[in-house]
Amino acid sequence: MTQMITPPLAKQPADWWKNEIIYEIYCRSFQDSNGDGIGDLQGIISRLDYLQELGVTALWIAPVYRSPMVDMGYDIAAYQQIDxxxxxxxxxxxxxEQAQARGIKIIMDMVLxxxxxxxxxxxxALQDPTSKYRDYYVFQHPANGQVPxxxxxxxxxxxxxxxxxxxxxxxFHTFATEQPDLNWENPALRQELYRIINWWLDKGVAGFRLDAITQLKKDQDWASLPPDDDDGLVNVERKGLNRPGLGQFLxxxxxxxxSKYNAVTIGxxxxxxxxxxxxxxxxxxxxxMIFDFSYLNIDVxxxxxxxxxxxxxxxxxxxxMFMSQQEIKKARGYFANVIENHDQNRAVSKFIRTEDHDNPAAAKALAALYFFLAGIPVIYQGQExxxxxxxxSDLQEFNDLSSINNYQRALANGYRPNEALKIINFRSRDNARVPMPWDQTKFGGFSTVTPWLAPAANNVVRNVAQQRNDPASVWSFYQKLIRLHQDSHWEALWLEGEVVPVRTGEDEMIVYQRRLKQQTVQIMINLSGKVQPLRQVVVGQLELDSLATNGKPPAEIRDLQPYQVLIVTID
Structure with a gap:
């Protein structure tokens, strides 16, 4: 099957992407179709009906290009080949083709x-210093022979x-030694990358999530700075993150x-x-759109x-969160709203106190918290x-390169081994990269053999088969949120409505309204494990109640139970 599967994006409005519900797939851990313990593209195809039933309209797929997998595909060895x-x-x-038949668009992950x-x-470039490819990367030969x-x-x-x-x-490499940086100062290199991107767009992808996109430009003085740690080094971001001149490249x-293809881009x-x-x-x-990392990394x-x-x-x-929302409104732009992705630990473990991690109501509260902010909701696999x-219990059980690095950095900063292990257990990217649990069989329905990465034992009971037909499950709550977000009655409100924080007098409650013309919807979240009083009577129509409070009208609800969510149309 080699034909181009080009969706008619050119015939759609330039902002067609504003009402999408995006779902990120980490292919390696989504579904194994051939019994090798590793997820694959046929595995994704086999689960398209599941994704359609959930309600997502676009899939962002983490890199599946040919790669030695030092950084799990973010080290690309061939841009136009599948590993x-x-x-x-x-x-x-x-x-x-199969996704398009179900009304689902495909967004590729691109590393430039x-x-x-x-x-x-x-x-x-290594084999021939006179090759044109030497200038595709950053090489230096200082007169003193020392590190530049x-x-x-x-x-x-x-x-x-x-x-x-x-x-x-x-x-030069911003990330791992096996990931040499491309030299964006070279026009020939840039043109080659544009050709590759257009090749994928011609093939039919709807757009790209652009990895590390603010790191293309480095200060060309290549000057040292005062060290920021005992190793005598300074964070590369001081000279290689969102530097002057980046805008010209972008x-x-x-x-x-x-812009030629009306493609969606997520930076x-x-x-x-x-x-x-x-x-x-x-x-x-x-x-x-770009991701809002302000609250995503609030814990570090x-x-x-x-x-x-x-x-x-x-x-x-x-x-x-609300400060970012205020600024994105001023900018007349859009965020891709996330609480999880392949580079983060699980949201319930990050944002919820330890004793409530296993409480499904807490996962629902986090879902409602971010889902109706101004912007486009992005769900990461398993988040639902x-x-x-x-x-x-051992460093050898980790695959993630950054986890191993952070373990060593913690030791160098005086932490004991058990303390360092606790840190990476909490923050490791592997937390999000464990196999997707589809059912309660030995390998969770992900594979028929031992998976490439050990699953999380405490997620055995959190599986699709258990939750899919349970109206009170986290999965069903996400489906309800998606349906509410996609309801044509509210479409303009979610796309263009103002975000208005509501003061409650309670430190562990978050309440905000979306307002547009005559429409007002109030989202109320108790982000704590204790009952919180509602100090103001809410008069309106109850659209969604995460705990189904006996069908009471909003005006009769005086308290929010632990982690309860109410979404109300205000009269």
């Missing part, structure tokens, strides 16, 4: 900051790696690719201050250094089941 572990390009064509060191471009500067890579250690058989020559990227845009939101996602901005001072914890309260979460973190 054999996931299937073939014919499988991808079939996925595009770096490739794998196994990519033919980089291999050619003291920048620290995101995954630890220097950003500079010695080139084999070329003493005094180094290549504007050219959009003009050469996405992983770390380092964008609130005052720059309009530049990135306002009318004419670089992207359709630095998303790359998990041992630097933040102490926070529910009131801090509300304040941070209320999945929680795992607990590993």
């Amino acid at each position: 054999p572990v996931y299937g073939t390009m014919a499988d991808m064509d079939e996925l595009l 900051n770096h490739t794998s060191d196994q990519h033919p471009w980089f291999q050619a 500067n003291n920048w620290r890579a995101t995954f630890g250690g220097s950003t500079w790696e010695p080139v084999p058989n070329e003493p005094g020559t180094y290549y 504007a050219e990227l959009k003009a050469a690719t996405f 992983e845009a770390y380092g964008v201050p609130l005052e720059q939101l309009e530049e990135f996602v306002g009318p004419g901005g670089y992207f359709s 001072q630095d998303a790359n250094e998990w041992f630097k914890k933040n102490q926070w309260e529910v009131s801090d979460l509300a304040q941070t 089941l209320g999945m929680t973190n795992f607990e590993r």
Whole structure:
């Protein structure tokens, strides 16, 4: 099956993506179809009916390109090939066709900051210093033969790696040593990347989630800075995150690719201050939407250094969330709203106190909290089941590169091994990457053999088969939220309505309204394990009650039970 499966995006309004419900799939852990313990494209195809029933309209698929999997596919060795572990390009064509038949769009994950060191471009650059591919990457040969500067890579250690058989020559990597950065200063490299993107758009993908997209531009002085830790190094983000000149690259990227196809783009845009939101996602901005990381990383001072914890309260979460909402309104732009993704731990474990992690009501409360903010809701696989973190007893049980790095960084900062292990158990990206639990069989219906990554034992009871037909389950609650969000009666309100925080006098309640013309909907969330009084009578029509409070009209409800959610149309 080699035909192009091109959806008629060009015939749709430019903002067709504003009312989508996006679901992220980490293919490796979603569904194994061939009994090798690893999820694959045919596995996704086999579950399209499930996704359609849930109500999602677009799938964001984490990288499935050919890769040595040092960083689980975010180290691409061939942009126009599917890794054999996931299937073939014919499988991808079939996925595009089968998804389109169900009204589901496919959004690919694209990595433009770096490739794998196994990519033919980089291999050619190593083999021949005079090759054009040497300028596709960042190489330096300082006169003194020393490392060019003291920048620290995101995954630890220097950003500079010695080139084999070329003493005094180094290549640059923001992330792992096996992920050399592409040289965006080179116009020929940029044109090659645009060709690849357009090839995928011609094939029929609806758009892209753009990985590490604010890290394309590095300060060209390559100057050292004062160290920020005892290792004598400084965070590379000081000189390589959202730096002056990035906008020129992003504007050219959009003009050469996405705008020609009416494609949706979701930027992983770390380092964008609130005052720059309009530049990135306002009318004419670089992207359709970007993620709001302000509250997603509320528990740490630095998303790359998990041992630097933040102490926070529910009131801090509300304040941070509503501040971002206020600024995105000013920017006339859109967020991709998330509480989980492949780079985060599970939301119930992060935002809910430990003793309530197993409470389905808590998972429902978090769902309602973010689902009706201004922007586009994104669900991560398993989130609709209320999945929680795992607990590993040994470092060898972790696959995630950043978890291993953070363990070593914690030790270097004086933590004992058991303390470091506790930190990465809590924050590890592997928490989100465990196999999807479809049923209660030995391997959770994910595979017929031992999976590539051990499942979380405490998620055995959280499976699709158990929840799919239970009207009180977390899964059913997500389905109800999606239906409410997709209801044509409320479509304009969710897309364009104002977000208005409501003061309650209770620190662990979050209440906000969506308002547009004559429509007002109030979302009330008790984000605590205790009963919270409603100090104001709410008069209106009850649209959704996470606990089904005996069918009482809102005006008769005087308290919110632990983790209860009420969504009410205000008269």
